[in-house]
Amino acid sequence: MQNRVYLRLLLSFIIVASFYTLIIAVSLVRSTYSQQRADAISQIKSNLQQEADISDQQLSAANDTVLSLTEKSSLQNLAQTPPTGYHPYARVYDDIMANPDYANFSSQYAIGIVRHANGRVISSDGFFQFEPYLKYMEVASLKPQVSQFFKKLPDNGIRVLEANDHVLLLRNTSLDGGEQPLTFLTTWEKSELAPLNIYNNKGQLKLLDTLNPKAKKTLPEIEHIADAFNHAQASASSVMQQQVGGDQYFVRQSNIIPTIMYTYVISNHELSQMPAHLVMMLVLYFFVLLLVGGLLVYILTRRSFRPYAKIIDEVQQIDSNVRPQNAEVLLEKIHDLVESNHQYASMQNDVTHDLKLLFLKNLLLNSYSQKDISRFADLLALDELQNGGVIGILTFSQIALSEEPLGINERKDARKKNIVALWPKPLNLLFDIDVNHYAILSEHGPNTTDDFVHTLNHTAVQLSKRLKIPVHALISIPFHNLNEIPVRFADVYSTATATxxxxxxxxxxxxxxxxxxxxxxxxxxxxxxxxxxxxxxxxxxxxxxxxxxxxxxxxxxxxxxxxxxxxxxxxxxxxxxxxxxxxxxxxxxxxxxxxxxxxxxxxxxxxxxxxxxxxxxxxxKLSKHHRTLEEHIIDYIARRYTSDLALSEIADHYHLSESHTSRLIKEHLGISFKDYLIQLRMRQAKSLLNNTDQKVADIAEAVGYKNVNTFIRIFKATTGQTPGKFRRSTDID
Incomplete structure (x- = not known):
């Protein structure tokens, strides 16, 4: 018996210790995780700023080289007439190598010039045919995209392409008097363009050209990110962060080429991870707590527990001559025995109640055979339900404002507490089926079922008032024994959400x-x-x-x-x-x-x-002249046509389908709902244009159009004139 009590106390301590360790762990992990995430984001933004500035410096140098070369006579001659012989190419090559802007960065990028896609490339590395040059620069995989660029060949167009570890910048430039625009091909190794020191190297740094169709296929999210960047009106030097799916995107716009977005992509998992030292510390703390708790429980149990046999032996060992004088000792021993029995009975009742709740919840979910139901019912003394009863279901249709910050388990606990608080009697058989449905069991009796129905309905009404959300109550058909409970519960639960x-x-x-x-x-x-x-x-x-x-x-x-x-x-x-x-x-x-x-x-x-x-x-009681449903609908439109009125709103208001509502309007007026709405709005717009000095945009909003361009288009289609012209013609008249 002593061992059983000791084991129960130890088990209770382990449960409590585990619970508090879990709370501490969640708090520490959440705090550490959030701090680590914030530090990582800050570091990534700072590093991306530095990478972008270094890359912009390279792009600026390349642009300066191109601009200074376009002023050379050798390139102007190349643009005017196709070169013949070796000397025109040699002069262009000499001008490239002598260019001071290129000389400062010649170790970091290569530059080439070509007249058309199949022409000869004059580069800082010599003369090449076009395809061999791309292979030499290790960007041959970009040929389809380069060819596409030459086909469209926009004036002064710029395109940035990526291939493996290289970046290719295409710039089309028309020279004054030139017959053929020249295309400059500037090539970097990525490691030269940007050192790539972004946070822990677990993400991807991309130079994405928002005008490049290939970039949109490779990374579809870039279009949304660029739109969000422009919508936020962020400065070109700022870093914008946006989550897309399970990844974080960090974007900075280039100061040199606005269509380029320096984009760093990293998954949320890689952004912040659980620190190993924190896990070890929590595990160590838990085991130390268990060790200390186990020792304390053992010591206290040994001191306070008095088994029957030991007490009787001590009483028998008292000398018969002195027993009357030791009555107080005997009474103290008996008191200890009674106290131990009381504590044990209390513990046993708590355990039995928990087992009863667990059994009944599993019974609702039809987890037992009939043989198991009979066996457990005898063990747990479920006499109050053996003779039948009913099942009530409380359904929470929405999330209350006060519940929004809560997690699912916290919301369950809060709702159960509210139900118990509003129930007029002690509520022992309450079960959470899921976060929105709660079952209550009641035994069968002469007046018990009627009282239960009234109480359940009253509780649903009070919950609705307290939480300001719909809460519905539903009662099952009575069950006559425990075996019928799963069937009755499945029946009532399947209809619990309908009201x-x-x-x-x-x-x-x-x-x-x-x-x-x-x-x-x-x-x-x-x-x-x-x-x-x-x-x-x-x-x-x-x-x-x-x-x-x-x-x-x-x-x-x-x-x-x-x-x-x-x-x-x-x-x-x-x-x-x-x-x-x-x-x-x-x-x-x-x-x-x-x-x-x-x-x-x-x-x-x-x-x-x-x-x-x-x-x-x-x-x-309705009079013969009571307005018809159609007249009600027309009156509703006349009162609300200046708002953002839709056919669905009218249908919902009068509990009709949209098709039926549309048919009633057309049969009554001879025109569709859309045409009638435009007719009302245009009539009011004309009146405001004639009789007020309001701006056209204000009039558009006043008659129900949020977009002034939509208003002008519909007004012109209806009257044949724009609003401004209509007002002027009215003033002349």
């Missing part, structure tokens, strides 16, 4: 699969309502409900489907006379909520008939 509000916003009817309630039956009910024959409509409704509830009451899913079907019929009944479904639901909230929770076919029928009777009363 009456969801149904009443759907424009399409959900007819029952067994054919008892068909589209024709619903059409007959709607026809009776349109003729104001409410007695016949009530009779058809009663017959349809009786038949469907008789044929579909085996599962909760079927019962829920019946609710959906008839609530959709109710929605179309209200829509047919232009009554607001939303207002109707709000005013009958109590009945709707009760219907949502009902599992008795009799009560379901009573609630549905109550809702229909209220709808019939409202319809009967």
């Amino acid at each position: 009456p509000e969801d149904v009443t916003t759907k424009p399409t009817a959900i007819m029952l699969s067994n054919g008892v309630y068909t589209v024709e039956t619903e059409a007959a009910i709607l026809a009776s309502v349109s003729q104001r024959d409410f007695a016949k409509a009530d009779q058809l409704l009663d017959q349809a409900l009786t038949k469907t509830l008789t044929a579909n009451r085996t599962t909760l899913a079927a019962l829920t489907n019946i609710k959906f079907v008839f609530l959709n019929t109710l929605k179309r009944t209200l829509d047919s006379v232009g009554l607001s479904v939303t207002d109707f639901i709000d005013e009958n909230r109590k009945v709707v909520n009760q219907l949502d929770l009902e599992t008795s076919p009799k009560q379901v029928k009573a609630s549905i008939i109550t809702l229909f009777h209220d709808a019939f009363d409202r319809i009967s």
Whole structure:
């Protein structure tokens, strides 16, 4: 017995120590990870600035060389007429080698000049045919892109290409009086153009030309990054950071050639990693904690634990002559024994309760055979559920504002605490199925189920108010023993996310699969309502409900489907006379909520008939001159046409489909919704142009156009004139 108590205490200490070690580890790792990431980003930005400045210096020197060479007569002669003989090429070569700008950087890049793609290249390394020159410079793989550049040959165009460890700069230059533009080919080794000392060398440094189609194929994200860079209006010397997928992109624009982006790409994994020394420190801390804790538990257990046999031996060893005088000693021994028993019983109850919760959660998820269910039920004394009960589901449809900073497990804990706090009695059988669904078990009794339904509904309402999000409650069909719990739970869980509000916003009817309630039956009910024959409509409704509830009451899913079907019929009944479904639901909230929770076919029928009777009363009170649905829609457009109005907004407001809404407008007006909207906006725009001095951009916004160019285009297409010309012609008149 002593060993069992010792092992339980030690296990408890290990769990607590592990928990706190985990908290410390998460805190330290998060802090270290964030700091390391921030340092890495700062270092990368600084290094990329230096790399870009060094590369820009090289590009600037190459540009200066090209500009100074274009002033030489030898190059002007080369551009004017095709050279004949050796001497024109030799003069160009001499001018290249004598150029002071090139002389300062001749060890870092090579320069070549050519008239056309198949011409002879005059370079700092001699004379070459075009293809051999590309091979000599180790950029032969770039020939297709170079050929593409020569085909388009933009005036003073620049293109930067990368091949393995080399960078090629193409610059097309038209000389004054030259018949043929000259193309300058400047080649660097990457190590000469930039030292590549970027952070830990685990990323990739790229010189990307945003005008190069090949670069866009190699790195599709460059277009988005360049757009983001321009949108941010960043200075050319600043480094912009952007995440694309699992990679971080660091971009700096060249000060010399604006189309070049110095781009460093590194994966988030490589950007910051777990420090090995921190892991070792945490592991060492955990083992030291376990060692110290184990020793303390052992020492304290040895001192405070008094087994029965030892106490009895000590009592028996007291001399019979002195036993009466040692009554206090005996009482102290008995007190120690009772205290030990009390602590053990308390520990045993806690463990039993935890096992009970674990068993029931797995039972809900259908993890046991019937044999296992019977065996565990006897061991855990689940008498309160052996005679049956019900399962309640609370569904959180959204994330509350106060929950946004929380992780999934933290959100689960917070929601369970809210449920327990709002439940009027101690709540022992509460389970989180997932982050949005929570199951509560209740035993069966004469008044227990009714109280449970009321409490569950009240808790859902209070949770909605507290968190300011929709929270729905749903009750299962009662189970009669533990074996039925998985079936009933699967049934109620499969329909837990559906609510009456969801149904009443759907424009399409959900007819029952067994054919008892068909589209024709619903059409007959709607026809009776349109003729104001409410007695016949009530009779058809009663017959349809009786038949469907008789044929579909085996599962909760079927019962829920019946609710959906008839609530959709109710929605179309209200829509047919232009009554607001939303207002109707709000005013009958109590009945709707009760219907949502009902599992008795009799009560379901009573609630549905109550809702229909209220709808019939409202319809009967409408005057003969009450506006039609089409008139409501036209009035809605007239009130909101100056906003960013869409057909979907109108359809949602009146709980119709977009196609049905569009058809109603066209049948009533003779023109489409889009044409009518333009007509209203143009009429108002003309009035403002005639009677005010507002700017055209302000008038465009006032009549519902965010883009003034769109307004001008539509105005001209409608009136044949631009807004400015229309205003001027009106002023003349």
